[in-house]
Amino acid sequence: MKHLDEYRDAETARRLATTIAREAATGRRYRLMEFCGGHTHAIFRYGIEDLLPSNIEMVHGPGCPVCVLPTGRLDMAIRLACRDGIILASYGDMLRVPGSRGQSLMKAKADGADIRMVYSTLDAVKLAEANPEREVIFFAIGFETTTPPTALAIEAAAKKGLTNFSVFCNHVLTPSAIAAILEAPAIRELDAVEIDGFLGPAHVSVVIGSQPYEFFAEEYRKPVAISGFEPIDIMQSILMLVRQLNEGRAVVENQYIRAVTRDGNLRAKEAVSRVFELRRDFEWRGLGHIPYSALRLKDEFAGFDAERRFDESYIPTEGIKACECPAILRGAKKPTDCRLFGRACTPETPLGSCMVSSEGACAAYYTYGRMREAAQ
Amino acid sequence: MNVASRNARLAARRLDLAEGRVDLTHGAGGRAMQQLIEEVFRPAFDNPLLARGDDQAAFDISSGRMVMSTDSFVVSPLFFPGGDIGSLAVHGTVNDVAMSGARALYLSAGFVIEEGFPLAELAQIARSMGEAARAAGVAVVTGDTKVVERGKADRLFINTAGIGVVPAGIEISGDRARPRDAILLSGSMGDHGVAIMAHRAGLEFETTVVSDSAALNGLVADMVAAVPTIRVLRDPTRGGLAATLNEICHQSNVGMQLDEAAIPVKPEVLGACELLGLDPLNVANEGKLVAIVPAEDAERLLAVLRRHPLGRDAMVVGEVVADPARFVRMATRIGGERIVDWLAGEQLPRIC
Amino acid sequence: MCHALPVKIIALTGPDTAKVSLGGIVKEVSVALIDDPRPGDYVVLHVGYALAKIDEAEAERTLELLAAESSDEITEFSATAEAAEAPP
Numbered sequence: 001m002k003h004l005d006e007y008r009d010a011e012t013a014r015r016l017a018t019t020i021a022r023e024a025a026t027g028r029r030y031r032l033m034e035f036c037g038g039h040t041h042a043i044f045r046y047g048i049e050d051l052l053p054s055n056i057e058m059v060h061g062p063g064c065p066v067c068v069l070p071t072g073r074l075d076m077a078i079r080l081a082c083r084d085g086i087i088l089a090s091y092g093d094m095l096r097v098p099g100s101r102g103q104s105l106m107k108a109k110a111d112g113a114d115i116r117m118v119y120s121t122l123d124a125v126k127l128a129e130a131n132p133e134r135e136v137i138f139f140a141i142g143f144e145t146t147t148p149p150t151a152l153a154i155e156a157a158a159k160k161g162l163t164n165f166s167v168f169c170n171h172v173l174t175p176s177a178i179a180a181i182l183e184a185p186a187i188r189e190l191d192a193v194e195i196d197g198f199l200g201p202a203h204v205s206v207v208i209g210s211q212p213y214e215f216f217a218e219e220y221r222k223p224v225a226i227s228g229f230e231p232i233d234i235m236q237s238i239l240m241l242v243r244q245l246n247e248g249r250a251v252v253e254n255q256y257i258r259a260v261t262r263d264g265n266l267r268a269k270e271a272v273s274r275v276f277e278l279r280r281d282f283e284w285r286g287l288g289h290i291p292y293s294a295l296r297l298k299d300e301f302a303g304f305d306a307e308r309r310f311d312e313s314y315i316p317t318e319g320i321k322a323c324e325c326p327a328i329l330r331g332a333k334k335p336t337d338c339r340l341f342g343r344a345c346t347p348e349t350p351l352g353s354c355m356v357s358s359e360g361a362c363a364a365y366y367t368y369g370r371m372r373e374a375a376q
Numbered sequence: 377m378n379v380a381s382r383n384a385r386l387a388a389r390r391l392d393l394a395e396g397r398v399d400l401t402h403g404a405g406g407r408a409m410q411q412l413i414e415e416v417f418r419p420a421f422d423n424p425l426l427a428r429g430d431d432q433a434a435f436d437i438s439s440g441r442m443v444m445s446t447d448s449f450v451v452s453p454l455f456f457p458g459g460d461i462g463s464l465a466v467h468g469t470v471n472d473v474a475m476s477g478a479r480a481l482y483l484s485a486g487f488v489i490e491e492g493f494p495l496a497e498l499a500q501i502a503r504s505m506g507e508a509a510r511a512a513g514v515a516v517v518t519g520d521t522k523v524v525e526r527g528k529a530d531r532l533f534i535n536t537a538g539i540g541v542v543p544a545g546i547e548i549s550g551d552r553a554r555p556r557d558a559i560l561l562s563g564s565m566g567d568h569g570v571a572i573m574a575h576r577a578g579l580e581f582e583t584t585v586v587s588d589s590a591a592l593n594g595l596v597a598d599m600v601a602a603v604p605t606i607r608v609l610r611d612p613t614r615g616g617l618a619a620t621l622n623e624i625c626h627q628s629n630v631g632m633q634l635d636e637a638a639i640p641v642k643p644e645v646l647g648a649c650e651l652l653g654l655d656p657l658n659v660a661n662e663g664k665l666v667a668i669v670p671a672e673d674a675e676r677l678l679a680v681l682r683r684h685p686l687g688r689d690a691m692v693v694g695e696v697v698a699d700p701a702r703f704v705r706m707a708t709r710i711g712g713e714r715i716v717d718w719l720a721g722e723q724l725p726r727i728c
Numbered sequence: 729m730c731h732a733l734p735v736k737i738i739a740l741t742g743p744d745t746a747k748v749s750l751g752g753i754v755k756e757v758s759v760a761l762i763d764d765p766r767p768g769d770y771v772v773l774h775v776g777y778a779l780a781k782i783d784e785a786e787a788e789r790t791l792e793l794l795a796a797e798s799s800d801e802i803t804e805f806s807a808t809a810e811a812a813e814a815p816p
Contacts, residue, residue, distance in 0.1 A: 001647065001751045003734035003770055003782055010637070012794055013710035019797045038731055047712020091775070092653075119652075120776025122758060145732065149777045152760055203732040206772055206780045229732070231710045236794060258787035259772050259780050268761045268779065368714040371703045582754035647751025651773075653731050 003258070007230030008046075016235040017051040024242050030056045031194055032241055033331050035178060036201035037064030037359030038229055044368035046231040056238065059331035060364075062177055063201055065141045065170075066093050066357035067329070068284045071317045073170055074099040077139045079312055080168060081105060081113040087131060088115045089124035090139040097356050100317050105139075121153035128157065128165035137306045138167045145203040147171045147295065148268035151275040154297070154304050168306040169296055172282065174204045175212050176293030180284070181330050182220050195331055197241040199234065200226035202256050209264030213252045221250045228256040275301055283316060285353040286329040325352035328361055335362040336373055342366060379429055391415045396495040403489065403523030412521060416495070417485075420502035421509065425482075425517040433482065433517035440544060445472035446537035454497065454532060457571050458587030459662075461534055462501035466508035466516075467591050467662060468613070469538040474593035475609045475665065477548040477600045478540030483509065485519040486535040491526045501532070512591035514538070540593075546600055552607040553628035557696040558674035560667040562595065562681055563588070563689040565617055566645040569659035573648065581651065585644045590663030595684045599667065603677045608668035615718060616658040620666055621704045622718040631699025634706040634716065638693045658719050668696060732774035734782055737767050748773060 006012075024030060034040055040060045043049060049058060062068055078099050081088035088105070095106045095117060109115040114134075118124050121138060128136035140150045150167060157165040178198070200213055205226045213224045223244035227237035237255040244250065254260050275298060282294030297305040306312075319325065323345070324338035335341045335354065345351040347363050354362035391411055401408035418426060425433040449465040459467075466483065473480040485505065489498065509516050516536075542548075567588040574583045592611065600606060608628070612620035617639070621632055641649075641656045649656045663686060669677050674692055681687030694706075704716040735748040737759070744760040748771070758777045759765040771778035 001643065001650075001734070002736070003787060004650075006791060008709055010710050015797050016794070017711075045714060046708045046710050047714045048710070050712040051710070120758075122776055145774055145779065148761055148779070149758075149775050152758070152777070203772065203774055203779065206732070231712075232794065236790075239797075255790075258782050258784075258790055265761060265780055267763070271761070367717050371701065371705060371713075371715050580755075584752065644752040647749075647753040650733055651750055651753060651755065 004230065007228065007232040009232065012232050013051060013235060016232065016239060020051075020056070020235065020239050020242060021053045023239065023246065024053050024056055026246060028055065028245075029196075030242055030245060031059055031196045032056065032199060032238060033059040033061045033181070033195045033197075034199040034227075034234070035061040035063040035174070036199070036204070037067065037357065037364075038202065039199055039227065039234060040064075040361055040364050041359045042229060042231060042234060044364040047368070048231055048234055051235065052238065056242070059195055060328070060361035061181065061198075061331060062284075062287060062329040063143065063174065063204075064357050064359040065143055065146070065172060066097060067353040067360045068172065068177070068286060069097075069141055069170055069353075070283045070285045071099055072283075072314050075103070075317070076312045076314060077168055078103050078105060078108050078113075080137055080306060080310060081108050081115050082111075083310070085134055086114065087127055087134050087136045088113070088139060089118045089127055089136060090115060091119075091141065092117050093357060094139060094141060098350060121149045122156070125153050125157050125160075125162070125165060128162050129160065132164060134164065136165050137310075138165070139170075140167050141170045143172060143174050143201070143204050144207045144272075145201075147276070148207060148265075148271050151271040154275050154301055155271070157304060158301070163303070166304050166306040166309050167297065169276075171276070171295040172284070173293050173295070174201060174208070175215070176290050177284070177287065178213075178216055180287050180290050180293075182216065182222070195222065196245055197223040197225070199237050199241070200224050200252070202227060202229045202233070202259070205254075205256065205260045205264065207265050207268045210252050210254045210260055210262050211264075217250050217252050223250045224252045226252065226254045226256050226260055228259070285319075286325040288326075320351050323352040325354045328354050335365045338362070342370060342373070391495055393495050393499050398489045398491065398493040398495060398498060398523055400491055400523050400525070403521055409521060413519075416499050416502050417519060417521075420499070420506035421485075421516040421519075422506060423515040423517060425515060426519075431518075435482065435517070437541060440541040443473050443476045443478040443540045443542055444537065445469055446535065447472060448533060448535040450530065450533050451572065452530060453572075453575050454501070456575060456587055457585070458568070459589040460501055460504050461532060462503075462505035463508040464587075464589050464662060465534040465536045466505050466512065466514070467589050469536040470512050470514055470591045470593050471611045471662075471665075473538045473540040474591075474596040475548070475611055476540070476542055477546040477596065477606070477609065478542040479597065480512065480514050480538055480540040480593045482517045482539055483514055484537045485516050487519070487521045488529050488533040488535075489521065489523050490529040490531050491523055493531055498532070508591065512593055514593075543600065545604055546606075548600075548606055548609050550608055550610065550624050550627035551629075553624055553630050553668045553696045554607065554670075555630060555696055555698040556671050557607060557668045558671050558692055559621075559632060559634070559694040559696065560669065560674065560677060560681065561617070561639065561691055561693045562592075562665045562667070562687045563663075564640040564642045564645065565612070565661060565664070566641060566649060566656035566659035568662040569616070570645045570648045572660075573652070581648065583644050583648060585642065585648070588661060588663035590686055592663065592665055592686060595681070595686045596665070598684055599677060599680050602680045603669060603673050605673050606667055606669050606677070609665055611665045612661050614660050616656070616660060617666070618655070618657040618704070618716045619718045621716065622702075624666075624668070625699075625702040625704055628696075629702065631697045631702055632694055632704045633697050634694035634704065636706050636709045638691050640689045640691055657716055671695070732772050732779065734770050735773045735778075737765055737769045737771060737778075739767055740765065746778070748778070
């Protein structure tokens with residue numbers, strides 16, 4: 001498969017590994033955060049850390065929209081799904097996530113709620129067209145990559161004059177999350193956790209461009225390498241960051257030049273700004289309240305906003321005390337630092353957000369990498 | 377009851393196999409059910425034991441250890457590229473019997489049919505089962521039919537049970553894998569699951585991938601005859617290769633070391649799995665097997681597999697190792713390492 | 729997050745839709761977010777929408793940069809490492 005196989009090539013990986021080892025042999029540590037859950041998944045799925053020297057440490061970030069969705073918001077979705085006459089359409093990722101009191105969309109479905117898995121927002125609009133006597137609610141989650149599809153679906157529904165389609169919107173923003181990590185008290189303290197550089201998300205950047213990260217590079221003096229999704233992309237980006245750090249530079253570099261430009265996708269950005277506006281505040285699981293970090297539908301699309309159509313309120317819930325997700329999401333701790341990891345908390349019985357999604361650091365480590373722990 | 381007089385009464389009005397539908401009388405044990413058996417099942421399965429019309433099949437077993445297996449089939453859609461629930465029901469149970477090294481002999485078939493099910497489809501499925509059984513050299517010798525009210529069964533469920541005889545001197549079971557044994561795979565992974573998924577609502581995509589559903593007993597007979605030292609045979613069905621290998625590790629108390637680059641996966645299967653965010657190692661197969669054999673016999677067994685139509689793409693994909701943690705480890709295609717875990721539940725497509 | 733894949737446009741099927749192929753799997757998706765989509769173009773696909781065209785020239789450049797981390801440098805590194813390990 002073109003544009004895929006080349007970036008999974010064993011020989012290229014071997015050569016890159018040699019180059020990285022040579023250029024990182026400086027006696028210093030390199031702590032690099034991959035923001036995006038997709039990168040975390042790839043790192044474990046391909047065993048990329050086995051090809052890196054021991055002084056390069058990958059720190060796993062919070063870029064997983066399933067992981068950062070607060071339980072209270074999922075509870076709202078479950079309550080909506082259980083109402084009479086509602087069809088709730090959702091991406092597959094959310095179906096097994098546990099909400100409060102052991103409920104989940106999958107369990108609600110088994111109890112009789114009409115919940116349909118969709119691959120695309122277009123499928124949700126089609127459901128509304130095909131079922132005019134039912135109310136169809138689309139459970140929207142995702143960072144900037146996934147938001148334009150929701151915007152287009154809402155506009156399509158408006159154009160078709162649909163009165164039975166709405167969106168439960170939980171879209172969140174990447175730069176806000178990066179800022180929250182960099183602002184975290186731990187980072188600003190001396191002798192505390194340091195992150196030396198960032199692997200920027202691939203497909204968020206396809207939409208928003210490389211420009212929004214320039215602020216972080218300048219303000220916090222941290223190099224950024226926007227990285228494609230495949231193992232070779234990730235390794236090349238790591239090499240770029242190692243070089244920047246060796247040379248004392250802190251700029252935004254774009255490794256994913258085949259798909260990312262400085263300005264991103266204008267059509268996508270415009271579609272989003274037509275339909276959505278910033279929420280003043282939004283709670284993130286593990287990161288707390290972050291201002292101007294999430295989106296809601298504009299007033300002119302109020303008829304398509306499930307939160308306004310259906311009176312459901314957000315009830316915040318407490319996390320489990322022993323759960324280390326807040327620290328893990330910021331990169332301050334590793335999955336194996338958590339007492340619950342691999343014991344009470346597994347992908348089958350997830351207790352915290354990092355285990356809940358297959359892209360969460362704990363889930364990825366457990367599924368692909370836990371033999372390393374056994375060896376220690 | 378006299379067969380001839382019963383047949384005479386039934387000859388009066390035949391089932392409308394083109395437009396007719398199954399109704400509750402067809403499962404009630406009376407004349408209607410007898411008609412269903414006579415006009416749909418018996419012609420399709422066509423063998424002397426079934427033709428006797430008894431409630432059970434009686435036969436002699438020559439010698440050796442006997443094996444029995446059962447499986448129920450609830451696949452949806454009922455018809456898919458490469459097969460249908462009927463052929464699947466035959467292949468699945470024949471394969472389970474064959475994985476002990478046994479020669480498969482006889483099958484039973486039980487049907488739970490939802491009221492309103494089209495007779496044309498039922499006849500087609502029965503024919504498909506008959507053909508699959510004949511091709512595999514087995515016979516469906518006894519069966520049962522029940523009809524349930526609308527909504528009480530998802531169109532059609534089939535249960536098949538099978539028996540076979542293990543040749544003398546053959547000892548094949550899941551707890552016999554030993555460190556340094558070679559792990560062989562008969563062919564490409566994920567074909568069946570992808571063929572089914574292509575037709576599931578909400579995931580539609582066009583593909584030329586067909587289910588690999590096939591009876592493996594002929595291949596197994598060749599393998600066992602040429603290499604009687606085979607230790608483990610298993611077909612990676614639901615849960616895919618990952619589930620099967622992990623099961624074996626647990627039964628045999630060993631670990632495994634695989635080579636990702638050696639595991640055959642068709643490009644379209646890879647494409648579909650990429651699109652849906654699935655791992656081909658977790659996707660079901662219905663015409664493939666895993667064989668574990670002492671290292672010194674691996675090349676010979678590989679040759680036997682590759683000579684057979686169902687084993688042309690066979691590969692040695694790894695080896696058994698000592699590991700108290702019983703992990704299935706895999707060298708990834710870029711040279712790193714990961715484990716191949718078995719999934720908690722069904723794989724769901726992901727956006728993340 | 730944002731599991732996305734490079735797929736090839738096989739045919740346009742409407743003002744905003746196209747059939748795309750990945751390894752032979754064909755699916756109909758939206759190209760509403762793409763300027764001037766054409767058969768033969770590769771695009772990045774996410775949840776049923778093409779998000780951007782893949783720039784073939786930039787892809788070439790990436791592969792060239794990768795190739796530049798080449799055998800010459802590896803030989804040099806190995807030689808240095810061997811020299812370092814050689815007995816005095």
